Amino acid sequence: MLDANLKTQLKSYMERITQPIEIVAFLDDGAKSQEMRGLLKDIEESSAQIAYVESRGAEAGDARVPSFKLRRVNSDVEVTFAAIPMGHEFTSLVLALLQVGGYPAKIEADVIEQIRHLDGDYVFETYMSLSCQNCPDVVQALNAMSVVNPRIRHVAIDGALFQGEVEARQIMAVPTVYLNGEVFGQGRMGVEEILQKLDTGASARAADKLNAKEIFDVLVVGGGPAGAAAAIYAARKGIRTGVLSERFGGQVNDTLAIENFVSVQETEGPKFAAALEAHVRAYDVDIMNTQRAAKLVPGKVVEVQTESGATLRAHSVILATGARWRNVDVPGEQEYRNKGVAYCPHCDGPLFKGKRVSVIGGGNSGVEAAIDLAGIVSHVTLLEFGDQLRADEVLQRKLRSLPNVTVHTQAQTTEIIGDGQKVTGLTYLERSTGERRHVELEGVFVQIGLVPNTEWLKGTLALSKHGEIEVDAKGQTSVPGVFAAGDVTTVPFKQIVIAVGEGAKASLGAFEYLIRSSAEREEDATAAANATVA
CATH class of the missing domain: 3.40.30.80 (Glutaredoxin)
Structure with a gap:
């Protein structure tokens, strides 16, 4: 064996x-x-x-x-x-x-x-x-x-x-x-x-522990590639560094194969995420796992409040909360989530062995999903909203070679249909003719990109029309002392290698900010002392 x-x-x-x-x-x-x-x-x-x-x-x-x-x-x-x-x-x-x-x-x-x-x-x-x-x-x-x-x-x-x-x-x-x-x-x-x-008492006890922590010099919110790089760069400066993370590794954990991270020819997402965490733990970094940020409170000392009710304080904050799978937002999607509607073909594909499925999305993720699923299921119907597939040509050639895949472009998914227990089909609009089509199937895999995790930041700092955090060349946001990096920002091209670089850059930007603000705090303290003496 x-x-x-x-x-x-x-x-x-x-x-x-x-x-x-x-x-x-x-x-x-x-x-x-x-x-x-x-x-x-x-x-x-x-x-x-x-x-x-x-x-x-x-x-x-x-x-x-x-x-x-x-x-x-x-x-x-x-x-x-x-x-x-x-x-x-x-x-x-x-x-x-x-x-x-x-x-x-x-x-x-x-x-x-x-x-x-x-x-x-x-x-x-x-x-x-x-x-x-x-x-x-x-x-x-x-x-x-x-x-x-x-x-x-x-x-x-x-x-x-x-x-x-x-x-x-x-x-x-x-x-x-x-x-x-x-x-x-x-x-x-x-x-x-x-x-x-x-x-049931674990959450309250965890919140008490967080509340008792001293002020961080740099608090990184998010434990993906950008957050890990930011934490490492901050810790190497010898300053008090913390990482608040819902799950270390973030979206990388849901990636099967990584073949384009420079110097690493091939690895898998979970292995890469584990390596990120091990690298961070090699430094004096306070990692606070399974915690979700709920509110950012700007100020001379920035506060990050968690869903568990805790409040962490820091002289600077780096937001690296990443992104999640984008929903197609049609009737039936939420009702049949995990009942036929899925977002990870590698995880859930084997459950649909011999069945009919659809993939929504014609980018690299969608085409890769269709290729993988074609080896397991009886038939794959791929639906792309645009006029043509957006995936790399090498992937499209492979897709076209598969006999059990049907591709529809200019196809707008309008509803996912089920019997109350599981998915039974979907309907889509043929945009070129205006006709509505129905496909009978047992599974729908949504692969239409990512949406930034910024709902908790609305009204606090500047976001783009797509909900991404606006940053300058140093990763600085519209709020002094608050930086951001990775897929959650307006920086184009959502790639691991780019997120790592942006995390390092934001950390260096935060360190530069700390040096300036530290000098200002010392000046304020001196002025206050002189005023008291006078």
């Missing part, structure tokens, strides 16, 4: 196991069971601390087949996979083996204590796909929590392997998490975000 290189790497990792593990597999005679057996046998051979046990047929009881449990011998600690966790989930498997085997998870001590003291019994089920780059975060978080607190149980389920469950539960987006049989959440979640939903 595993090639020689992976076996060598796995054996090296398994040397860190300190407690014996038992792998209990629930298999039948099917091809997937045979594949799972091969993987588990390879794992058994990687360490003398690992033993393999197999249950078949009626012995499996209520267990999903095929599936397997990782159990710490003579304990209640266990992690379950109803999946053959390769692809993006292979790291989840390795981490689960290490943690069940006694190797500590990389979780802050106070968070571990919070997990241990959760009151109640929790049975989590995560439906994921092996091509989903968001799913491993959720799987790894819940696996780690179940190792820390055995009253938490977790099973990671490959939706493509258990299609019947996916259909019965009407799951059309991954990751989808169930808790004790009820939907708990969808999309990327880390340990802290999960805890906030389980521990």
Whole structure:
């Protein structure tokens, strides 16, 4: 199952196991069971601390087949996979083996204590796909929590392997998490975000911690490429630096392949995001994760208020809140979001295997999505509002070579239609003739660009007609001491490499501002002291 290189790497990792593990597999005679057996046998051979046990047929009881449990011998600690966790989930498997085997998870001590003291019994089920780059975060978080607190149980389920469950539960987006049989959440979640939903007092405690923090010299709002670069450049100046981030890495986490970041020939979004965070953590930077900014209050000391009710203060602020997928804004889109309307073809594409889908958008993202989906679904209908596709010619050539893709230009989507439970079709206006057309399908993937995350800033500083923050050549906004960088600004060409450069530039601009304003504060203080003496 595993090639020689992976076996060598796995054996090296398994040397860190300190407690014996038992792998209990629930298999039948099917091809997937045979594949799972091969993987588990390879794992058994990687360490003398690992033993393999197999249950078949009626012995499996209520267990999903095929599936397997990782159990710490003579304990209640266990992690379950109803999946053959390769692809993006292979790291989840390795981490689960290490943690069940006694190797500590990389979780802050106070968070571990919070997990241990959760009151109640929790049975989590995560439906994921092996091509989903968001799913491993959720799987790894819940696996780690179940190792820390055995009253938490977790099973990671490959939706493509258990299609019947996916259909019965009407799951059309991954990751989808169930808790004790009820939907708990969808999309990327880390340990802290999960805890906030389980521990109702967590948000208030987090706000108290934030309120107690001293004034920052530079407070970066946003943890994407621009925010990470800004934080690094500020920290290297030796000034007090903080990063307030809803999720570190931002939109990069939702990017599958990155092939145009200079000096890095090829990587994946989540890996790049992890590298950004690791680089920032190498410096003395106060990272405040899972926090969303709600209000900016200008002044000599700028305030940033969070949705949790906290207030952070800084002598300068760099806004790097990035952008999110743009909605098509037609009837049915919000009603059927995650019920057939999706925004990440890499994550949710496998759930539509053999079905008919549409892609809205003819730029690079839309055409790439159509190409990827064509290898999974029965048919793709691509709708582009303009007169022609806007994607790079190399992508268009590939698209035209695919037999199960239909392209309509001058097509304005007017409605997404469903039966109350899921998408069943869409209608579009043929702009060249004025005729309305209907397409029967089961999924709609929206790929029409990005919208800046600036709603919370309206009325505070100057925004363009598109909602982007207006900045000058140094990243300065219309508010003194407040800078901005990355996709949230008016700087053209939304690219990672550009965002990184803009983040560095804004940080240098903020540092220059701090030097000037520091001199002014000293002059004001001297003048005030002289006035008092007089």
